Amino acid sequence: LSKGCLGVFDSGVGGLTVLRELLNVPIAYDRVLYFGDTGRVPYGSRSAETIIQYARQDVHFLLEMGAEEIIIACGTVSAAAMDDLRREFDDIPLTGMIEVSARAAARATQNGIIGVLGTQATIRNGAYQRQLQAINRDFRVISTPCPLFVPLVEYGFTGENDPITRLTCQRYLEDIRAGGADTVILGCTHYPLLAPFIAECLPGVTLINNGIEVAKALACPEESAGAPRVEYFVSDDSAAFDRNAGIFLGSSRQVRSTRIDIERY
Amino acid sequence: LSKGCLGVFDSGVGGLTVLRELLNVPIAYDRVLYFGDTGRVPYGSRSAETIIQYARQDVHFLLEMGAEEIIIACGTVSAAAMDDLRREFDDIPLTGMIEVSARAAARATQNGIIGVLGTQATIRNGAYQRQLQAINRDFRVISTPCPLFVPLVEYGFTGENDPITRLTCQRYLEDIRAGGADTVILGCTHYPLLAPFIAECLPGVTLINNGIEVAKALACPEESAGAPRVEYFVSDDSAAFDRNAGIFLGSSRQVRSTRIDIERY
Numbered sequence: 001l002s003k004g005c006l007g008v009f010d011s012g013v014g015g016l017t018v019l020r021e022l023l024n025v026p027i028a029y030d031r032v033l034y035f036g037d038t039g040r041v042p043y044g045s046r047s048a049e050t051i052i053q054y055a056r057q058d059v060h061f062l063l064e065m066g067a068e069e070i071i072i073a074c075g076t077v078s079a080a081a082m083d084d085l086r087r088e089f090d091d092i093p094l095t096g097m098i099e100v101s102a103r104a105a106a107r108a109t110q111n112g113i114i115g116v117l118g119t120q121a122t123i124r125n126g127a128y129q130r131q132l133q134a135i136n137r138d139f140r141v142i143s144t145p146c147p148l149f150v151p152l153v154e155y156g157f158t159g160e161n162d163p164i165t166r167l168t169c170q171r172y173l174e175d176i177r178a179g180g181a182d183t184v185i186l187g188c189t190h191y192p193l194l195a196p197f198i199a200e201c202l203p204g205v206t207l208i209n210n211g212i213e214v215a216k217a218l219a220c221p222e223e224s225a226g227a228p229r230v231e232y233f234v235s236d237d238s239a240a241f242d243r244n245a246g247i248f249l250g251s252s253r254q255v256r257s258t259r260i261d262i263e264r265y
Numbered sequence: 266l267s268k269g270c271l272g273v274f275d276s277g278v279g280g281l282t283v284l285r286e287l288l289n290v291p292i293a294y295d296r297v298l299y300f301g302d303t304g305r306v307p308y309g310s311r312s313a314e315t316i317i318q319y320a321r322q323d324v325h326f327l328l329e330m331g332a333e334e335i336i337i338a339c340g341t342v343s344a345a346a347m348d349d350l351r352r353e354f355d356d357i358p359l360t361g362m363i364e365v366s367a368r369a370a371a372r373a374t375q376n377g378i379i380g381v382l383g384t385q386a387t388i389r390n391g392a393y394q395r396q397l398q399a400i401n402r403d404f405r406v407i408s409t410p411c412p413l414f415v416p417l418v419e420y421g422f423t424g425e426n427d428p429i430t431r432l433t434c435q436r437y438l439e440d441i442r443a444g445g446a447d448t449v450i451l452g453c454t455h456y457p458l459l460a461p462f463i464a465e466c467l468p469g470v471t472l473i474n475n476g477i478e479v480a481k482a483l484a485c486p487e488e489s490a491g492a493p494r495v496e497y498f499v500s501d502d503s504a505a506f507d508r509n510a511g512i513f514l515g516s517s518r519q520v521r522s523t524r525i526d527i528e529r530y
Binding site: 038039040045046047049050147148151152154155157163164167168171235236237240263 | 303304305310311312314315412413416417419420422428429432433436500501502505528
């Protein structure tokens, strides 16, 4: 009995931190497709126009593969392309990172001061700030682009107490610390891997993880859950993706991805 | 009287450090085209197959625009795609970074120990090492991938004595320092912007700058020089490129780039 197919995509490996959380809860799907656009990563330093163009191709690919619902496991696409994607793909459920994380932050904050960390494109777009202030116009939102965070994660600067990553966090988080935020949204799917460093700079602050919030939103009753089989697709070398996937999935789960030509979609 | 058209390309803005040196010497062209593939930058963390595919499109675009000679102002493409490009485009002069910089390093070294810094793809490919040892098989070559260098430059971590960039240099350059290299090739066109940091870690070491070496190789007698007009093309937002270009060109030269769709080529 088919339970249907869920599509998940990101600009690269970061979205695996979302997939990891989705696989930790009961979901009503027995097939999950993950696409990482590793041939064109990163999206976070590109223009809105380019991000929208790439994201349209990503969605087209997942639809062609049979996805019936799509999770946009990329903070940058969620911020910069959500409206365009919803307009174009209006007959399929699309879930981005912004709404669920903004709602979680709104529930968590006590003092109404909320920090948002994201890529340049995410922060420039202002989607988190708009969503938070739509929930409560009195929220004070402190947004900081953290463009070096993704390379620090991707190039292995995440060892315990790495001084380069500590210094970078101190610099990027200074405004949020000084502003007294009690809740901070990790607005990019790479950032959970820096959570220990961020928590050290911001003691006592609640960190909101996109993946955990999306998983809560998607969880279904145990009895309707599938036992999802995951298929992985990438737009660059699959061996490199397969080697790194475990770091982001947080498990020794064996990953064997298939390379596709995303420029065709 | 037309003197012809030179094409220059890079994965993004880095190649402007090469263009800068080319514009400092007399060259036999009166039209120079620069293409930066800002919509798909960086190349240095991608597979050889993807780098070759992207570079072929970059060359096709420049040829279609009228280029009669092409400078590959990108260390990664020079290392990973040169043979394929020469095979495919065998009726046009193509100059990469490897040969000129390897020859300059071979001339400069006294002790025969040469360091090579580059992106992951450049170092993995081993092109610099092969070229150096083809010149002198007794050279000892110490190669180090420095993947965080490009983001450090692109995201503005180049202020005087920036402690994050200093620590990163110390870490990446440790093997070359300990190995006693007296000459180091800056094997990526972004790296000249980190030269003060690299020099601080490696006192007394000669740094080889790709752009300067290519400019020496291309320089012509003053009397045959053109007064080149430069046209800039990019594959992402042109305003962002135009804003950052001055940092790489090292001048207040006004840049107005045109956006093109590189996936069409």
